[in-house]
Amino acid sequence: MPHRFHLPPQLVRIVLLAGGIVGSYLVARYFLTPPSFGDYGFYRGAALRELADHQPVYAGRKACKECHDEVVLKLEAHEHKNLACEGCHGAGQAHSDNPDIKLAVLTYSHCVRCHEKNLSRPKWHKQIVSKDHYAGSKCTECHVPHSPNEVP
């Protein structure tokens, strides 16, 4: 005698429906999970590559040194040796890729940005009150930015 289950019709339909819903969810999940998900952790592993692929805007001193090695060597021998070229000259990757693209022309504000006296600045840092120091004139009349204590 074949063994017969007697399931009430309500339950059969409901169980089938539930199975269908759960089944289609599992299938959807299988197909929709991104390919690299879980490679390194609970995230899309491909994101690491995508984030690393952005192009830099600042080139870094090494790039400047490739063409402007004399200037950089002079800089490195004086007090401004730890300054980034691009801190004063502006972002340089575009220029590094294509030297026809020129960088910003420097103005007085580049010096006072760091050297203007401010009570919040640490005491070891050299600061001047620009309007008292040498009002109305350019810093470069007395200072050489790449070798600050040299008189031009």
Add this chain to the structure above:
Amino acid sequence: MSLEITNAIAELTPHFEGYAYPNEATPHPLWTVLIVLYPYITGLVAGAFIMASLVRVFEVKALQPVYRLSLLTAFGFLLCAPLPLLLHLGHPERCFQVMITPHLTSPMAIFGFVYAWYLMAVLLLELWFDYRHDLVVWSQTTTGLKSTIYRLLTVGVTDTSEPALKLDARIGHILSVVGIPSAFLLHGYVGFIFGSVKANPWWGNVLMPIIFILSAVVSGIALCVFNYMVLMWLRRKLVDMRCLDVMGMYLFYALVVDAGIEALDWIHRVYSAEEGFQVMQYMAQEKLFYTLNLGQALLGTLVPLLLLGSLQLFRHKVPELWRRRMYFTSAMVILIGVMAMRWNVVIGGQLFSKSLRGLMSYKMEFAGLEGWLMSAVLLCLPFVILAVLVKLFLSEKLPSSEHA
């Protein structure tokens, strides 16, 4: 001590005081009124379901007249619950990712599953098992579109024999029992989302999920009172006073517990005065003055406590007309008060800086995805859906066989 901020929307210059982290100086908080509406709506769902389970699980026979209305209310509001979330997401088209790769350490990841479970396994099934007999009868006695709808809903099962109906009742009972913790999970996880944010002292405490659930129960019962009275009024039928009195009783005691726990939260904060207490107190006084003192405390808690409490003590002395007015008023102010509570929690938490040194502000826009207009639409939509549901499933013209 002024803060310079650049702001693309010139005319909506937000007001800042003190110091806020630069990333907090945005024109409006990150989680806007839509994130106030979502817990409000799911809270109503959970509360209305608890109301229904009082009949099914706790056998409170007096509440039988509102049983089906409570379930339909829960259903109508649940259908609208994901809308504020979808409107708020930066990428709503990626919303399915929550179910494809749910990050199990995040309370938000549970949303897709608990919503699907509650909608399908709890509400729809309970509704189906309760209505099954009527659906079969109605599919045979009506014509046209209605008949087709009823027939589709029977899912082809037309057995209306005694044993089948007994089984329906039993399964319905089991579903109600399962539904109570499911309802707590549906709304409690939202409270946990806030309660788990240790970065924000206004949100991150252990009472938050409890308070959310309790105020949800209160708001749900109030909504059922409101819906029941409005429906009876629209149909020019008499309200079952015994039912209303019992609803009012449960509403009162739920409100007492809710108010007690909220008071505990407040007392604890004031007493232990932990980090950030000063800026939070200042924020509550300045930015939340009306919504907290007037909306949540006075209108939402004190007034209904007095009204309902006096009805508990002096019910037999108060004539029916006045009892009805008092129940209706209590329900209305509670609904407003719980909405104010959600506002105070969600928006309040974003009106002071995480640096604990400054305040921000929130001016709601009128139009747009997250403004007054959209909020009004989102609050009216569940009632529109409910009206359709009532027309189909609580029609006076169709005979119903509500279970004993």
Add this chain to the structure above:
Amino acid sequence: MKNSYSRRSVLTVLGAAVTGVLASPAARTAKAAVQKVLASTGAAKGYDPTRHKWVMGIDVNNCIGCGLCAEACKRENHVPEGPYYRTWIERYTIAKPKPGSGDARGAATVESPMGGMNGFKDPELSKDEILHSFFVPKLCNLCQHSPCVQVCPVGATFDAPDGAVLIDPKYCIGCGFCIQACPYGCRFLNPRTRTAEKCTLCYHRITKGLQPACVEICPTQARVFGDLKNSGPDDPIQKFYRNNKVQALKPHLGTEPRVLYAGFDKEVS
């Protein structure tokens, strides 16, 4: 008509299940076709994220509040104009206590105009009224127990194996939970991409052997950057840890930030 299950129907179901299992290689191929799998692997070419552990230290004693770092970061990472900062500088001004009040310290004021991008004016108090005034650069604290990663519902923000905490802008749904969960205010919602965004340690630079833009540009080495898995005792980061007593921000929250600060007062939060 009662539904009943006979041996035949059970065997049919079992047979269908077995067929399903056997069909899984075909399913995998179908999946690959559906997803158009590319041949590339996850990490950047020639860079193994498990061989590095990047970290930054901040020496508050050296910061002069010039704002070059905040400006460089905005440019380098194309951060939209407006109150969106991957890094910023705060200025703390702690006043002297009022004479005769018996207080240990006066009130503290914190400012960050435009994130400090254009520098700072003199503080409002005069020299005699100031006890301490200093600048504190802020950025993602690279927490060991990041609350932001914990709360992301989809796995769009994560701890990379090399120490950076990153966001996958193609996967982020813009819910904002991570922004709420960060105690340090370092995250924001990018209004253009409508995804969360934050300091990535200039991931696109460090994977190519460059330094983050803010570190590169800083004139006073207030920002110290290094690779803890590949640094000897003379590397700046090791010297920083050795020569300074360091602190973390908001240590009571248990996030265990890996960005450590040297030289700030108790008012910094």
